[in-house]
Amino acid sequence: MSSATETGNLALALRQLVKHFNGVQALSGATLEVERGTVHGLIGQNGAGKSTLIKILAGLYQPDEGTIEIDGVTHERLTAHDVEKLGIHFIHQDRLLVPSFTVGEALFLGREPRLAGLPFLDRRAIRRQAEKILDKYFGLKLPANALISELTTAQKQIVQITRALLDKPSILVFDEPTAALVRREADILFDLIRRLRADGITIIYISHYLNEIEALCDRATILRNGKDVSTVDPRTTSAAKIASLMVARDIEEMFPKTAATIGKPALTTNALTKAGKFRNVSLNMREGEIVGLTGLLGSGAKDLVRVLFGLEAADSGEIVIEGENGRPRSPAAAVARRLALVPEDRRGDGVALGLSVAENTTLASLKRFTRFGFLQSNREHSEVDRLIEQLAIKTNGRFAPVRTLSGGNQQKVALAKWLSRQSSLYILDEPTVGVDIGSKVEIYNLIGKLAERGAAILVLSSDLPELVGITDRILVLYRGVVTREFISSETTPDAILAEATGALDLRSGEHRNVV
Amino acid sequence: MSTVANPAIKDRFTPKSFGEGVVRYAVIIALAGVFAFFSFATSTFLTSANLASILVNNFTLLAIIAVAMTFAVSAGGIDLSVGTAVDFASFAFVSLVLSGHSVGLAVIAALASGAIVGLVNALLIAGVGITPFLATLGTLFIGRSAQQLLTNGGNPVYLPQTGIPPLFGFIGHGHILGIPVPLVIVGLLIIAASTLLFSTRFGRVVLAIGVQQSVARYSGLRISGHIGLVYVISGFVAALAGIILTSTVSVYIPNSGNAFMLNAIGATFIGTTLSREGRPNVPGTVLGVLLLSIVANGLLLTGLSFYWQQVGTGLLIFIVLAASFLNRSSRSD
Numbered sequence: 052m053s054s055a056t057e058t059g060n061l062a063l064a065l066r067q068l069v070k071h072f073n074g075v076q077a078l079s080g081a082t083l084e085v086e087r088g089t090v091h092g093l094i095g096q097n098g099a100g101k102s103t104l105i106k107i108l109a110g111l112y113q114p115d116e117g118t119i120e121i122d123g124v125t126h127e128r129l130t131a132h133d134v135e136k137l138g139i140h141f142i143h144q145d146r147l148l149v150p151s152f153t154v155g156e157a158l159f160l161g162r163e164p165r166l167a168g169l170p171f172l173d174r175r176a177i178r179r180q181a182e183k184i185l186d187k188y189f190g191l192k193l194p195a196n197a198l199i200s201e202l203t204t205a206q207k208q209i210v211q212i213t214r215a216l217l218d219k220p221s222i223l224v225f226d227e228p229t230a231a232l233v234r235r236e237a238d239i240l241f242d243l244i245r246r247l248r249a250d251g252i253t254i255i256y257i258s259h260y261l262n263e264i265e266a267l268c269d270r271a272t273i274l275r276n277g278k279d280v281s282t283v284d285p286r287t288t289s290a291a292k293i294a295s296l297m298v299a300r301d302i303e304e305m306f307p308k309t310a311a312t313i314g315k316p317a318l319t320t321n322a323l324t325k326a327g328k329f330r331n332v333s334l335n336m337r338e339g340e341i342v343g344l345t346g347l348l349g350s351g352a353k354d355l356v357r358v359l360f361g362l363e364a365a366d367s368g369e370i371v372i373e374g375e376n377g378r379p380r381s382p383a384a385a386v387a388r389r390l391a392l393v394p395e396d397r398r399g400d401g402v403a404l405g406l407s408v409a410e411n412t413t414l415a416s417l418k419r420f421t422r423f424g425f426l427q428s429n430r431e432h433s434e435v436d437r438l439i440e441q442l443a444i445k446t447n448g449r450f451a452p453v454r455t456l457s458g459g460n461q462q463k464v465a466l467a468k469w470l471s472r473q474s475s476l477y478i479l480d481e482p483t484v485g486v487d488i489g490s491k492v493e494i495y496n497l498i499g500k501l502a503e504r505g506a507a508i509l510v511l512s513s514d515l516p517e518l519v520g521i522t523d524r525i526l527v528l529y530r531g532v533v534t535r536e537f538i539s540s541e542t543t544p545d546a547i548l549a550e551a552t553g554a555l556d557l558r559s560g561e562h563r564n565v566v
Numbered sequence: 567m568s569t570v571a572n573p574a575i576k577d578r579f580t581p582k583s584f585g586e587g588v589v590r591y592a593v594i595i596a597l598a599g600v601f602a603f604f605s606f607a608t609s610t611f612l613t614s615a616n617l618a619s620i621l622v623n624n625f626t627l628l629a630i631i632a633v634a635m636t637f638a639v640s641a642g643g644i645d646l647s648v649g650t651a652v653d654f655a656s657f658a659f660v661s662l663v664l665s666g667h668s669v670g671l672a673v674i675a676a677l678a679s680g681a682i683v684g685l686v687n688a689l690l691i692a693g694v695g696i697t698p699f700l701a702t703l704g705t706l707f708i709g710r711s712a713q714q715l716l717t718n719g720g721n722p723v724y725l726p727q728t729g730i731p732p733l734f735g736f737i738g739h740g741h742i743l744g745i746p747v748p749l750v751i752v753g754l755l756i757i758a759a760s761t762l763l764f765s766t767r768f769g770r771v772v773l774a775i776g777v778q779q780s781v782a783r784y785s786g787l788r789i790s791g792h793i794g795l796v797y798v799i800s801g802f803v804a805a806l807a808g809i810i811l812t813s814t815v816s817v818y819i820p821n822s823g824n825a826f827m828l829n830a831i832g833a834t835f836i837g838t839t840l841s842r843e844g845r846p847n848v849p850g851t852v853l854g855v856l857l858l859s860i861v862a863n864g865l866l867l868t869g870l871s872f873y874w875q876q877v878g879t880g881l882l883i884f885i886v887l888a889a890s891f892l893n894r895s896s897r898s899d
Contacts, residue, residue, distance in 0.1 A: 414787070
């Protein structure tokens, strides 16, 4: 234990936290110490361990090792209930408010004012108190009778914060609070956070956005690979420095990159726009090209992929695939135009765990193996065996359920499905997440071979060294707009991260527009 | 890879251990068990007359309706309105024969009526996006009221003893090469349905939708069309049962088809245990129907009350599904 004077100033100390999930190490000795009355940033790439750390603090996970100290008291175990009693509250946009409740009901859920000791709700009292609180903290005339479902995201957030403030919290944790807010709303939120700090409340602020950390935080802890790598003062530390701390530098991976001949245009978009998600996106991909696309959560990159593959409709703009103009209206229409998508949620959307390797592999290309409506199993099976061999899929035969394969081999099956379809335009969304290093390199090799054979490949990845290693060029989406294009051989993960997190916003002093 | 070194995968048909074999072939073991039990417990069970009666009286109709159900369950849904399709087919069949139309036309109209009930489900599920359970439940309720309205509150529609074309009775009572016509129809249906679900592109797509719909969608398959067609087929197949039922008893009794629905669901799910991956399959469904038919017949012969038959059926479903659940949870380790 540290001495009393040292801990006296700390509102919170999580020390040397270790957490495993099914053999995967999410935290490997992460420490977070937060001084009382400060705004403390927590920053790191996807998978760095931010959410695991916060869920431990919230009492949702129990750490395998490490100590939790709140207000100088060490806690062996924390339950969600303990945490609330200790005055720690969480503002998360996924934290659900019941949509059919009114603002007042949502605010007082669990502590409803009652009518003179009777088991009836005093609806008028609820309404009056709710309006008073909203007016006091936010200067807002939010009608307490409004339904939660009628509110904007920002308004819902205000309801959440107000609900937390009713409990006179000592620590407020904001988890990616601006992901769904427009700039003006975010500015209001920042103002509020500064006022809360002035009232003596300790704030933990989790964000991807370096500029927010820089503008708001007194201290910031950077997580990488489940560990805290540094705690800095963001006002005196350059964004580039923070970005380089976030990106793993010690893993030298092999990225086999072969030169492919660049051919005809494969995919072109003109001023593609989907309101609230992305706008004016103009891409130009040619046969044989591997193009990277990256952006933070909420940057619109995922939405762009969904629109390209016909899963969602765009509002305006053109999509031209192999010279044919027209936005795909459904995945079926996209697949018919030889588009392939390896989705990020492999086990949800990419492969059917309950189907066999063979059934998964031919799912998008059944027509090839069908005659008069009947499946020709001989032809189907010889194609499946060919692909199992070509991609080195480790499986106990073509009839093994995909459930029994490792993550990397499942991903190869997801790819084999499109090879069997003979697709020409591949969209790979986080193709190596949860894939072991050996399969990763095999997947990189395969991507290279596909390009050599004339396929155009769009790779979405938040693994920036990977993206720089395997692509020809990289587009960065920031808050719905393609802000910059990098030539992969002439850039570094740091430069891309700085662009993606909007760190350059601050340096140039210019404010980019938000969708 | 340690995860793929699972010897159970190599040969899909050989269980790993004796215990796994027992749960894997729970249906067949249960079938043999109840067969042996009733052979000893009653003097009348093991007679050719009784065995034939099981097939014609207990098995036929439930088998057809359970095959219809198997289509919906294969696509990851359920069809609570199979009985409604049976009833509407029966009503159409009786009405057309009564009004002097040919039996052939009446059969076509009956099949079309069943298919229309299925089409309503298809539109609600694939078009509007209502979950299969609620959509077919709605169809069940509407169908029930509609039949009461059509028959002045549920009066049966009898066919006269004379003046009906002989072909009408042939469907329910006739023989082809010594085999009862209903059994011939069921036999052909079983072959057609298992071929359709197991050996065609359509069957594979339905399977993929049933196992993991979002993967099927992300693979560019047309989901709504296939799901819709499944419910039309379900209604169409169930209509066959309506035709045979009506031909056998020469009467249309409103809302009589719903009695089969729960047993059909039971048989379909008992049948899934026959598949290693727990998939709905026509042969399994047929074995499930056979099991339920033997239990119903045997319990009747032992002289137990009708209510105990329901208990017996329930226990059987419970035991077979529990065995299969144990099987699957032990396999996922």
